[in-house]
Amino acid sequence: MTLQYMPGFGNDFETEALPGALPQGQNSPQRAPYGLYAEQLSGSPFTAPRGTNERSWLYRIRPSVKHSGRFAAHDLPGWKTAPNVGDHSLALGQLRWDPVPMPEAPTDFLAGIHTITTAGDVHTQVGMATHVYAANADMTDDYFFNADAELLLVPQVGALRVVTELGAMEVAPKEICVIPRGMVFQVALPDGPARGYICENYGAKFTLPDRGPIGANCLANPRDFKTPVAWYEDKETPCRLIVKWCGTFHVTELGHSPLDVVAWHGNYAPYKYDLTTFSPVGAILFDHPDPSIFTVLTAPSGEAGTANIDFVIFPERWMVAEHSFRPPWYHRNIMSEFMGLIYGRYDAKEEGFVPGGISLHNMMLPHGPDAAGFDKASRANLKPEKLTGTMAFMFETRFPQHLTRFAAELDTLQDNYLTCWTDLKKRFDGTIEGNWD
Numbered sequence: 001m002t003l004q005y006m007p008g009f010g011n012d013f014e015t016e017a018l019p020g021a022l023p024q025g026q027n028s029p030q031r032a033p034y035g036l037y038a039e040q041l042s043g044s045p046f047t048a049p050r051g052t053n054e055r056s057w058l059y060r061i062r063p064s065v066k067h068s069g070r071f072a073a074h075d076l077p078g079w080k081t082a083p084n085v086g087d088h089s090l091a092l093g094q095l096r097w098d099p100v101p102m103p104e105a106p107t108d109f110l111a112g113i114h115t116i117t118t119a120g121d122v123h124t125q126v127g128m129a130t131h132v133y134a135a136n137a138d139m140t141d142d143y144f145f146n147a148d149a150e151l152l153l154v155p156q157v158g159a160l161r162v163v164t165e166l167g168a169m170e171v172a173p174k175e176i177c178v179i180p181r182g183m184v185f186q187v188a189l190p191d192g193p194a195r196g197y198i199c200e201n202y203g204a205k206f207t208l209p210d211r212g213p214i215g216a217n218c219l220a221n222p223r224d225f226k227t228p229v230a231w232y233e234d235k236e237t238p239c240r241l242i243v244k245w246c247g248t249f250h251v252t253e254l255g256h257s258p259l260d261v262v263a264w265h266g267n268y269a270p271y272k273y274d275l276t277t278f279s280p281v282g283a284i285l286f287d288h289p290d291p292s293i294f295t296v297l298t299a300p301s302g303e304a305g306t307a308n309i310d311f312v313i314f315p316e317r318w319m320v321a322e323h324s325f326r327p328p329w330y331h332r333n334i335m336s337e338f339m340g341l342i343y344g345r346y347d348a349k350e351e352g353f354v355p356g357g358i359s360l361h362n363m364m365l366p367h368g369p370d371a372a373g374f375d376k377a378s379r380a381n382l383k384p385e386k387l388t389g390t391m392a393f394m395f396e397t398r399f400p401q402h403l404t405r406f407a408a409e410l411d412t413l414q415d416n417y418l419t420c421w422t423d424l425k426k427r428f429d430g431t432i433e434g435n436w437d
């Protein structure tokens with residue numbers, strides 16, 4: 001299998017797995033090379049403005065429409081879709097979980113998906129869902145596409161080989177990938193059992209944030225995004241195509257693999273990104289900036305500056321701020337914050353938030369450093385210090401995140417999470433210094 005990538009974000013790419021397979025000078029020749037069928041995959045309305053107009057032309061062994069009649073109902077019980085409100089009876093609060101356990105029975109990527117939260121409404125293409133996946137088996141004759149959303153995958157344990165209609169990507173922890181809405185793919189596990197997080201984006205696609213006064217460079221640079229070259233399989237054995245459509249699942253039989261695209265061109269394509277290539281920009285004199293400076297990708301909502309989803313990371317970086325409380329400040333937020341930890345320690349919570357874990361600080365619920373973190377940062381000798389060996393991330397949305405029953409009843413829910421703030425002492429004693437005993 002070819003694992004080769006083309007650099008750039010949102011480029012107009014072209015690639016062929018056989019010489020001369022890609023028509024030149026036109027999209028729909030009377031007969032395409034090699035007897036391939038031409039098919040357009042539209043990721044935006046035809047008439048979207050140039051900057052957001054996305055489509056690719058696929059040259060394939062059989063057109064996608066060649067499947068066996070209507071779809072039949074299919075069940076993926078762990079995967080929930082918004083609106084999914086009132087699914088549980090857990091009291092409102094700040095929440096944190098230890099990692100979900102690895103499955104014991106054979107479980108492929110699709111079966112291994114469990115929804116933690118949903119937000120917005122899939123029927124109006126607004127909002128998102130967060131999921132975890134934990135899998136130990138390859139998808140072999142099953143293929144999948146999601147009509148509801150693009151998928152952002154964040155591996156935490158083990159690599160994923162994501163083979164899409166447009167080509168194959170291998171994505172290991174510290175890397176992410178994005179699979180466009182409607183694109184067929186299959187997932188194998190080249191390193192064995194795998195676990196990670198998913199953000200399912202019902203709304204407008206993820207794009208790079210504007211950098212404003214930062215200028216043309218740093219944060220996530222376009223050249224570090226990688227799109228796979230064309231790859232196809234000419235497999236003529238029974239296969240199944242599973243479809244997610246408005247929160248329901250469907251299946252149809254195929255006598256062949258749907259990953260049969262020999263050549264393609266266009267700008268509607270999957271991509272991967274190595275999070276360690278993110279160039280963080282931060283406070284180099286004092287204070288703690290808003291975490292939006294660490295936005296890798298943003299999915300706009302239509303209202304300027306108010307994202308449907310921001311994907312934010314907390315990578316290795318130098319902490320140099322003078323006379324400042326360096327960790328995240330205490331916070332109440334109109335946006336809702338789902339956080340995961342890929343490896344290492346998060347500076348606001350040195351204990352209790354472990355790799356593979358989750359925290360959820362929902363709309364307007366207060367949160368911030370735990371008591372130990374506050375105490376340490378308030379007394380620290382503020383020399384330059386490097387935060388090493390760490391990568392946390394946040395899926396932040398303008399919409400409240402509704403918990404699933406699965407998440408509310410998960411054994412790894414930490415019942416004592418709120419006690420991490422219990423020991424925050426009253427320091428106010430009427431003196432200007434306060435009481436730091």
Ligand SMILES: O=C(O)Cc1cc(O)ccc1O
Nearest residue numbers: 290291328329331337348367
């Ligand atoms: O830990 C969090 O909750 C995320 C977060 C990080 C930060 O640097 C500032 C605010 C914030 O909510």
Ligand SMILES: [Fe+2]
Nearest residue numbers: 331333337361
């Ligand atoms: Fe926050």
